[in-house]
Amino acid sequence: MKQSEYNMSILIKDAWILTQDKKRKQIHGNIYIEDTTITQISEKPVTIEADFKIKGDRKLVLPGLINMHTHIPMTLLRGYGDDMVLNQWLEERIWPVEAKLNPRYISCGTKLGLLEMISSGTTMFLDMYFFEDTIGVETEKAGLRGYLGSGILDYGTPEYPFSKIFSEFEHFIERWKDHELVKPVVAPHGTYTCNPETLRRAGELAEKYNLLLHIHCSETRDEVYTVQDRYGRRPVEILKETGLLNKNMILAHCGWITKGEILDIKKYNASVVHCPVSNMKIATGGVAPLPELLSADVIVTLGTDGAASNNALDMFETMKFAALLQKQHRWDPQVLPAQTVFDLATINSAKALHMDHMLGSIEEGKKADIIIVDLDKPRLTPCHDPISHLVYAANGSDVYATIVNGKILMLNGEFYTLNKEDIIEDAIECAEDLTTSS
Numbered sequence: 001m002k003q004s005e006y007n008m009s010i011l012i013k014d015a016w017i018l019t020q021d022k023k024r025k026q027i028h029g030n031i032y033i034e035d036t037t038i039t040q041i042s043e044k045p046v047t048i049e050a051d052f053k054i055k056g057d058r059k060l061v062l063p064g065l066i067n068m069h070t071h072i073p074m075t076l077l078r079g080y081g082d083d084m085v086l087n088q089w090l091e092e093r094i095w096p097v098e099a100k101l102n103p104r105y106i107s108c109g110t111k112l113g114l115l116e117m118i119s120s121g122t123t124m125f126l127d128m129y130f131f132e133d134t135i136g137v138e139t140e141k142a143g144l145r146g147y148l149g150s151g152i153l154d155y156g157t158p159e160y161p162f163s164k165i166f167s168e169f170e171h172f173i174e175r176w177k178d179h180e181l182v183k184p185v186v187a188p189h190g191t192y193t194c195n196p197e198t199l200r201r202a203g204e205l206a207e208k209y210n211l212l213l214h215i216h217c218s219e220t221r222d223e224v225y226t227v228q229d230r231y232g233r234r235p236v237e238i239l240k241e242t243g244l245l246n247k248n249m250i251l252a253h254c255g256w257i258t259k260g261e262i263l264d265i266k267k268y269n270a271s272v273v274h275c276p277v278s279n280m281k282i283a284t285g286g287v288a289p290l291p292e293l294l295s296a297d298v299i300v301t302l303g304t305d306g307a308a309s310n311n312a313l314d315m316f317e318t319m320k321f322a323a324l325l326q327k328q329h330r331w332d333p334q335v336l337p338a339q340t341v342f343d344l345a346t347i348n349s350a351k352a353l354h355m356d357h358m359l360g361s362i363e364e365g366k367k368a369d370i371i372i373v374d375l376d377k378p379r380l381t382p383c384h385d386p387i388s389h390l391v392y393a394a395n396g397s398d399v400y401a402t403i404v405n406g407k408i409l410m411l412n413g414e415f416y417t418l419n420k421e422d423i424i425e426d427a428i429e430c431a432e433d434l435t436t437s438s
């Protein structure tokens, strides 16, 4: 019987464990998982019998990676309109296709994204898109943790006209707010697509249900100028005035923010998601000022953004790009060392989601969201420093196992909750329909 068919015990034996605890301790030893929780971490041999054993030799065991900004169904648009100027890409490629979205396409693209995330070691993700209820159903079935935000826009969405967005979203919140793995998030799209009144309403909704907020913020210079022309203020200032800049707010991008805005983000305890691959591919120009944000003690995290502008959902790749972009931009190889980057993708993300008491590190009593990387690869040999390998040498295909909430979702290329062949076949068909039918 597969472990996924029931939640019992798992023993990971004789592995190199990167705990990401407060001391960033690394140990050679064993992890015992009972039901959903890590109950024992030990350097000594563990004699307890487990229902399921994983041999850890030549393996690295680490907390699952957390993708803090994506639009998961956009996997169907991977590679559909590369090397284009942003506005032309949106107007000619993305928006016409998004107008045709329906639950079938969403389900198909979501399953493809979940498959990709599980195979590449992502255990939790923060999404902003449309038809989030369908995304919730698929996420629950796949067994990943998803923080899901239905995009709010002044001109409506492919799912709802503006007049229905808030009432429908409340139904979505009621359905998922107490779920163990899927959580609702309030997601106004941006300060250039939501007017201050819409932003205020979104803030009130988040407050009413005590939910996290997620928004695109200062991704491009054009966005900042548009907002400044319209309101005489920059995006962060608008968020401050509308009451959205607070400890529940997670700001995606922040490539065009000022030193003053960094101080405000810190003062109001909002968090930032850096999406280096998408920013470079779209050529947004501005580079998120990570050294300044980190020295101001802002919680900084990492995201892939949607697969239409990345074109993968691989958090290993994102960690490497994050490190290299800052080093190149600052002419300084000491900026953003590997350990810091690894922190952004694990414990920092758990902090931004207010889940660091349960997730983001491997510690006794925490939830078992764990991935295992296979070191038995040419590109990972030799291994002088495992953190260096994770950031600079590994990629998503080196992931050997993905465990979420104590349940094995993938082991040695075999998926326990998803049917890889069916998902890929459906995705090819859906992507073709979506991009060719009128």
Ligand SMILES: [Zn+2]
Pocket: 069, 070, 071, 216, 252, 305, 306
């Ligand atoms: Zn985005």
